[in-house]
Amino acid sequence: MEKNVGKTDKVIRLIVGLVALALAYVYSVWWLIVAVIALITSFTGKCLIYSLFSKKKKEVVVKKTASKKKK
Numbered sequence: 001m002e003k004n005v006g007k008t009d010k011v012i013r014l015i016v017g018l019v020a021l022a023l024a025y026v027y028s029v030w031w032l033i034v035a036v037i038a039l040i041t042s043f044t045g046k047c048l049i050y051s052l053f054s055k056k057k058k059e060v061v062v063k064k065t066a067s068k069k070k071k
Contacts, residue, residue, distance in 0.1 A: 003045035004054065013042035 005013070017038030024031035041047045 002051075004050045005041060005045045005047050010042045010045065013038045017042060 017035045020031045020035035020038060024035055
């Protein structure tokens with residue numbers, strides 16, 4: 001799986017992860033799930049949801065291009 005998270009997105013995910021980690025400590029452990037996901041995607045640079053959407057987007061673009069060439 002290739003990296004699909006940009007620099008700005010990494011910084012935002014890092015900040016959200018740290019804030020969610022603090023919220024998990026203060027309020028509820030459920031915030032820990034958000035923190036872990038945000039921090040993992042921030043450090044690895046890979047997001048499963050982005051890869052799912054970009055794959056579908058590429059397939060749609062390829063299909064549209066192929067249908068235009070047939071005409």
